[in-house]
Amino acid sequence: MPEPSAHLVFLRSGGLLLVKRPDWDWRRLQDEVEDYMASLGPGTAAEIAGHFTLDYGEDDSRWPIRRSVIEAFMLSGCWLMSDGEAGATP
Numbered sequence: 001m002p003e004p005s006a007h008l009v010f011l012r013s014g015g016l017l018l019v020k021r022p023d024w025d026w027r028r029l030q031d032e033v034e035d036y037m038a039s040l041g042p043g044t045a046a047e048i049a050g051h052f053t054l055d056y057g058e059d060d061s062r063w064p065i066r067r068s069v070i071e072a073f074m075l076s077g078c079w080l081m082s083d084g085e086a087g088a089t090p
Contacts, residue, residue: 004074007041008048009033016064016083018048018073045074 007024009017012035019029022042030036040051048070052063060067064083073081 003044005042005044006048006074007039008043008051009036010038011035012037018065018070018081020074020079045071 004020005022006018006020007022007029009019009029011017011033015035017033019033019039021028024032026039029039041048043051045067049060049067052060052065052067056062056064065073065081069081
């Protein structure tokens with residue numbers, strides 16, 4: 001079974017979403033997400049963590065969404081998560 005993957009969706013308002021709809025391309029994301037600015041992906045949890053490591057460093061407490069939250073989201077039945085929902089989760 002392939003590893004789950006998700007898009008990182010950057011919002012005009014400064015927020016960030018994880019969208020576990022690998023079948024959607026950026027055009028579909030733009031149509032479905034009102035505040036859409038740009039997106040990356042889809043990528044696995046490791047690929048998303050790699051992106052955050054490049055931008056924010058190894059310490060995931062500085063990331064918009066911590067590594068453990070990304071991994072839990074990928075295994076969950078949810079298809080959408082915002083950085084605000086992930087902020088308080090260790």
